[in-house]
Amino acid sequence: MATFLQTTSGDLDLSANNLTVVTDPGIETAQKLRNLFLSVQGEWFLDTSLGIPYFQYIWGVKNPNLGVVGQIFKRTIQAAPYVANISSFTLNLDAKRQLHFYFSAVLTNGQVVEGGTGVPFRVKVTQ
DSSP, X not given: OOEEOBOTTSSBOXXXXXXXXXXXXXXXXXXXXXXXXXXXTTOSTTOTTOSBOHHHHTTTOSSOOHHHHHHHHHHHHHHSTTEEEEEEEEEEEOTTOOEEEEEEEEETTSXXXXXXXXXXXXXXXXX
């Protein structure tokens, strides 16, 4: 698989005055997960089933069921290309009722991708 390189803000990276194709599984998976978690279910008119069901389970829900939300987030991570397993996952609701999550996933090639609230979706560099 291959995809176009994106900037940290999610735009297509045109810094080389051309589209750059990414074939690295880690970068591709990190970009895919970032895009998935930024997609709200129902916002794309051509397929309203795509995206995370934030309105149905998190936003506007008085007491979100963290078990269900965790399952949705884990399923989203597992569905990304090259993900072999999720090595760590945390999800919590703070006193201000803000949802925070973090994950680390091992890819089929051994790379580790991490991301979450306040953590950029990226390939974790191990030394």
